[in-house]
Amino acid sequence: MSQLLADTWKRQRPPYKGDAPTTPTYDDGVFNIIWRHKPTFVNYPKAHVTVCVGDKDTGKGMTLDGMADKHMSFNHIVFMAQGAHDNEDLAILRDPLVQLMKKRVLILTGDSTEVHQYREPEMHFTFDQKPISRLTMGDMYNYDLILNVFKFYVSTEEYYDKMRPVLKRLYEKGEFYDRMLYLKIGEAAEILNQNVQTYAETNMVRTILTNVFKQSRHIGISLGVATQRWEDVQKGARLMGDYYLIKALGMTELIGARFDKLWSYFTADWLESMESNELCFMSDRGSVGRGTVYPANGLGLMKDKISWHKEENESIMKFLGLEAIERKEHLEPQLDIELSDDPENDQKHKKIIEFYMVKNPDGSWRSMSQVETLTNIGHSIVQREITLVHDTKVEIAGVCDICARTGGSYQDAKVRRNRSEAAKRTT
Numbered sequence: 001m002s003q004l005l006a007d008t009w010k011r012q013r014p015p016y017k018g019d020a021p022t023t024p025t026y027d028d029g030v031f032n033i034i035w036r037h038k039p040t041f042v043n044y045p046k047a048h049v050t051v052c053v054g055d056k057d058t059g060k061g062m063t064l065d066g067m068a069d070k071h072m073s074f075n076h077i078v079f080m081a082q083g084a085h086d087n088e089d090l091a092i093l094r095d096p097l098v099q100l101m102k103k104r105v106l107i108l109t110g111d112s113t114e115v116h117q118y119r120e121p122e123m124h125f126t127f128d129q130k131p132i133s134r135l136t137m138g139d140m141y142n143y144d145l146i147l148n149v150f151k152f153y154v155s156t157e158e159y160y161d162k163m164r165p166v167l168k169r170l171y172e173k174g175e176f177y178d179r180m181l182y183l184k185i186g187e188a189a190e191i192l193n194q195n196v197q198t199y200a201e202t203n204m205v206r207t208i209l210t211n212v213f214k215q216s217r218h219i220g221i222s223l224g225v226a227t228q229r230w231e232d233v234q235k236g237a238r239l240m241g242d243y244y245l246i247k248a249l250g251m252t253e254l255i256g257a258r259f260d261k262l263w264s265y266f267t268a269d270w271l272e273s274m275e276s277n278e279l280c281f282m283s284d285r286g287s288v289g290r291g292t293v294y295p296a297n298g299l300g301l302m303k304d305k306i307s308w309h310k311e312e313n314e315s316i317m318k319f320l321g322l323e324a325i326e327r328k329e330h331l332e333p334q335l336d337i338e339l340s341d342d343p344e345n346d347q348k349h350k351k352i353i354e355f356y357m358v359k360n361p362d363g364s365w366r367s368m369s370q371v372e373t374l375t376n377i378g379h380s381i382v383q384r385e386i387t388l389v390h391d392t393k394v395e396i397a398g399v400c401d402i403c404a405r406t407g408g409s410y411q412d413a414k415v416r417r418n419r420s421e422a423a424k425r426t427t
Contacts, residue, residue: 064224093147
């Protein structure tokens, strides 16, 4: 098998030191890996952190897009939070899974711009749009695919200034236990460096990125991060990875990187110049392998494995028939995204709790499935609002601030664990 792959890649110089491996291969539709040490697998249903390191134009974006495609097949939420200025993340709209699974799409914009679709593209897709400064946690739960691209902002400064509070809000307020979220950050160094002028701002941004790395898996977020330089991401963050995908490093990064195991298995000549579809695969448990990345092609749904990923010289905006125009209505400045609440989602939470605490005519308590039918709200949202939001808030703080804000009757009661006692409070 290793010889077959070597013939396919047509490598003139052998990548291996010593004999070719005889260990089994791993193929999950995204990666095809030949293991050199400790075979493993990517556990997509479990929250994890993936760090992709490589020089420019080495296929880092396509690699993370392939993982996004896989997460969509598991019905996980996909949030493309930051990418290159060529708006490559919009290409996921032509992923066949978006149409086949009828994904609900939200495109984020700046305060002064909005998205206009001036023509119908070849494939049909629908989307909602919202200024990122008005984004709430409820939006995260209510959409399947969230896109945040540079084109819909007036400047680089606005793009990054508006994005960082959202990342902070994710790890402070997010709870994705019932439905995982895949968060893609296309270039971690840009978040650290763009429009950061003072020492205090630098520390603040580094803290945000470090906490995203450290806390994501604890709240049901799988994180996919790409960076051109290993040292650009602070040590406390980069060492939190579960999987490390090493693309062509280039000579400068090859000298400065700290991947000691690579030198034991592969030649420096191959590591600095591998093809864009090749990679080294490492894990935090010591796994080492070498293989290829399949094109991001809707898990084989596109003919001949043609990738839906953006081509190098392609205008993805023109292909999709999208453009950025000036926003018609004026938005009042919003100083602190942390203070923003969504009244519609607050009322939805109150409605779920109130309906859940009502008995059926036969005297039995309503089930979550009955609440779902009566309120026309999805089962996963009903379950999350009752068990993960309401009861957790009451257990930790003694009160559900959402119910308190909306005048709910059960703001200090754990409704699922003790419904009979909670009902007595209203009599």
